[in-house]
Amino acid sequence: MTIGYLRVSTDKQTVENQKSEIRAYCNDKLKITVDDWIEVVMSSRKDLRDRKIDELLSVLSKDDKVIVSELSRLGRSTQEVLQTIERLMNLHVELHIIKNNLVINPNNKNDFVSKAMVTLFGLFAELERDLISQRTKEALKSRKEQGVKLGKPEGTLQKSKYxxxxxxxxxxxxxxxxxxxxxxxxxxxxxxxxxxxxxxxxxxxxxxxx
Missing domain, CATH: 1.10.10 (Arc Repressor Mutant, subunit A)
Known part of the structure; x- marks a missing residue:
């Protein structure tokens, strides 16, 4: 199955340009048609669920293709983009990014470019997580030195990955x-x-x- 993922930042924009670009790419280069579209018209300030990333991931299976016009459509930050790509790779989904002329296919063991890109994305994701962790620790240390009491109020539930x-x-x-x-x-x-x-x-x- 081939899915076109479309997103614009405000309701004043339209997904038609992205749709035309993806349709032309599939027709001219891949010789296939798009089976389904996931369209999101949402502020980039919304979280992953509101931008229907979960909806996209829930309908995918191994060997499916996801086509996006450019990397920025996958997230509002480098970390979110890398996180989404990582999740697509875990599902063994082939990702096509038109503007960057990039295809990431985790299923092709002989595709050294894809293997290198997957490795690099993983390294970048790990690096960003480490940098965020380091900045957080430094900020907490600074606040502690300033006498700010750290920690959440008693009884507060911490955020969970679930x-x-x-x-x-x-x-x-x-x-x-x-x-x-x-x-x-x-x-x-x-x-x-x-x-x-x-x-x-x-x-x-x-x-x-x-």
Whole structure:
């Protein structure tokens, strides 16, 4: 399946230019047609769910293709773009970025360009996470030295990596799915193996009272 992902920043813009560009790319270069479109007209200040990244990921399977006009359509920051690409790679989806003339195909073991790009994106994502962590630690140290009391008020729930999927978890749990099934069939494909577990999900459900 081939999906065109379209996004503009405000309701005053239109996705038609992106759609025409993607359609022409598929017709002229790939000799295929777009099977489905995911259109988002949303402020870039909205989070990943509001920009329908989750919707895009939920309909994808191995060997599917995602076509975007340019990298910036995948996120509002370098970290978000890298995170989305990483999740696409975990799903073994082929990503085409027209403006950058770039194809990332994790399924082609002989495509050294794709392998190099996947490695580089992974390194950049890790680097950005490290830099953010370093800046956070430095800021906390500075505030502590200034006498600012750190930490959240007692009883405050900390943000969880599962918060993004809270509604989906509730829905699947109400359908009677076991935690093992929820993790293996629904969370691991989008979060990546090793990023979620039955134990941590069980703790999250208990703390949130789901």
């Amino acid at each position: 918060d993004e999927y809270k509604d989906r978890i509730i829905e699947l749990k109400n359908l009677g799915l076991s935690l093992n099934k929820i993790v293996s069939n629904h969370l691991e494909p989008v979060m990546g193996k090793g990023n979620c577990s039955v134990q941590s999900l069980s703790t999250y459900i208990t703390k949130r009272g789901l």
